[in-house]
Amino acid sequence: EVQLVESGGGLVQPGGSLRLSCAASGFTFEYYSMSWVRQAPGKGLEWVSVISGNGASSYYTDSVKARFIISRDNSKSTLFLQMNRLRAEDTAVYFCAKGRGTRWPATSDDSWGQGTLVTVSS
Amino acid sequence: EIVLTQSPATLSLSPGERATLSCRASQSVGTSLAWYQQKPGQAPRLLIYDASNRATGIPARFSGSGSGTDFTLTISSLEPEDIAVYYCQQRTNWPPFTFGQGTRLEIK
Numbered sequence: 307e308v309q310l311v312e313s314g315g316g317l318v319q320p321g322g323s324l325r326l327s328c329a330a331s332g333f334t335f336e337y338y339s340m341s342w343v344r345q346a347p348g349k350g351l352e353w354v355s356v357i358s359g360n361g362a363s364s365y366y367t368d369s370v371k372a373r374f375i376i377s378r379d380n381s382k383s384t385l386f387l388q389m390n391r392l393r394a395e396d397t398a399v400y401f402c403a404k405g406r407g408t409r410w411p412a413t414s415d416d417s418w419g420q421g422t423l424v425t426v427s428s
Numbered sequence: 429e430i431v432l433t434q435s436p437a438t439l440s441l442s443p444g445e446r447a448t449l450s451c452r453a454s455q456s457v458g459t460s461l462a463w464y465q466q467k468p469g470q471a472p473r474l475l476i477y478d479a480s481n482r483a484t485g486i487p488a489r490f491s492g493s494g495s496g497t498d499f500t501l502t503i504s505s506l507e508p509e510d511i512a513v514y515y516c517q518q519r520t521n522w523p524p525f526t527f528g529q530g531t532r533l534e535i536k
Contacts, residue, residue, distance in 0.1 A: 341525070343472075351464070351472060351515050353525040365523040401471055406483075413519045414462035414477040416484070421471060 308332040308417040310402050315422030322392050322426075328385040328402030328419055335383035336360065339405035339412050342376060342387050344398035345421070354400070355387065358410050370396075392426045399423050430454050430521045432528035434514075440534040447503040449531045451516035456496045460520040463492055463501045466530075467512045475514075476501060503533075511535050 314326040328340070342354040355376040357364040364376050375388040385402050399421040405412025431454040441447055451461065459479035464472040474483040476492035479499060489504045503510055516528040 350513075350530045351466075351517075351527045353517070353523075353527065356523070356525070367524040403472075406474065406477055411519060411522065411525075413460050414474055414483075414517070416474045416477075418471040418473070 308404060310404065310417060310419035312400065312402055312419045312422040315400065315424045317425045317427065318392055319428050320393060320426055323388070323390045324392065324424060326387040326389065326400055326402075326422060326424070328387075330383045330385065330402075330404070333404070335378075336380040337408050339410055340376075340378060340385045341403045341405065341415055342385075343401045343403055343415075343418075344396075344424075345401070346395075346398045349398075352398070356405075356411060357385070359408065363410070389424070392424075394426050397424060397426045429524060430457060430518050430526050432516050432518055432526055434516060434528035434531045436531060437529075438532045438534065440536055441506055442536045443506050443508055445506050447506055447510070447533060449501040449503075449514055449533075451494075451499040451501070451528050453497045453499075453518060455521070457518040457520040459495050460518060461492075461494070461499050462517045462519070464515045464517065465510075465512045466515065472515065506533075506535060508535050 309331045311329045341356040357376045401421045403415035404417040406416035463476040466472045480492045513530045
């Protein structure tokens with residue numbers, strides 16, 4: 307059974323940093339692209355970033371480019387999101403998601419974690 | 429950036445009725461469109477991928493259709509557990525992998 311468990315969320319001041327982790331199990335992690343998707347309180351889904359299975363390719367939505375870094379450790383089946391220079395508008399639940407199939411990029415995400423809440427406030 | 433517009437914003441139907449949800453793209457996305465269901469307090473769940481393929485474990489009452497710019501998610505006979513917000517997402521023109529704003533489905 308695929309399991310994705312996010313951690314690392316919390317309260318951080320504007321301008322601060324936070325590192326999210328997503329521990330994966332139940333599948334061969336290195337074969338699949340992984341994404342981060344966020345959801346601000348009471349709002350819809352917003353795609354944040356994606357990384358290929360081997361970690362060689364990664365992409366970001368414009369609002370986080372140059373502030374967030376996606377990475378992965380395939381030896382530990384773990385996905386990361388390093389978030390720097392955080393802003394109030396980054397406040398959201400952050401979900402990690404597994405790409406469906408081994409195609410790059412995947413055309414959908416077929417497994418999702420339960421999310422971790424990031425609150426940016428002074 | 430491709431914009432996905434979902435309609436209606438809210439849909440209120442009775443159990444057993446047919447639900448038709450629409451997702452329109454600002455330019456063609458071929459068939460690279462997925463539908464997700466998000467119940468209150470839960471993570472999204474993949475329902476439909478590549479416009480018309482049901483994901484693993486999804487009941488047959490859910491179906492997807494369309495290509496290009498116009499897509500439809502149909503729930504043939506509503507069950508009370510179908511209360512959720514439904515999102516479409518495109519993965520043709522990226523980044524970003526844009527989502528629609530969602531359709532909230534209420535059961536009368």
